[in-house]
Amino acid sequence: MTGTLNLARLAAAAVLVLLAAVAPAVAENADGPPWNISGDDWKCVKNCVNGVGQPTHVIQNGRQFRFVNEVGSTGSAEWVYNFFIEFVGCDNSAQVSADGRMLTFGFGAVWAR
Secondary structure, three states: OOOHHHHHHHHHHHHHHHHHHHHHHHHHHOOOOOOOOOOEEEEEEEOOOOOOOOOEEEEEEEEEEEOOOOOEEEEEEEEEOOOOOOOOOOOOEEEOOOOOEEEEEOOEOOOOO
8 A cells, every 4th residue: 555655646746747847838838939029120131122221120919929021011920939930811931040139031031130
């Protein structure tokens, strides 16, 4: 009986350790990415609609994004995982650099801070 009780305690402890490890990842997915790229300090540096160096900006609210390009057109997007963002209603995406200072869009444009 004592062996069974110890085994049950060990199993319960293992489940708690597993939950403690998984909980932060689940919380991150629910709230949004661990970085924030909001700002009006972005500039288009490659494959721009209206010329290189034009100002652009990003509005981030948790996992939701609004991108405003150099001619004022907007696109809504949502964080998917890691540094990957997908646009809503179209076949496009963006990859955020690890330092959060560059956005590379699936259609070829690149924005930098």
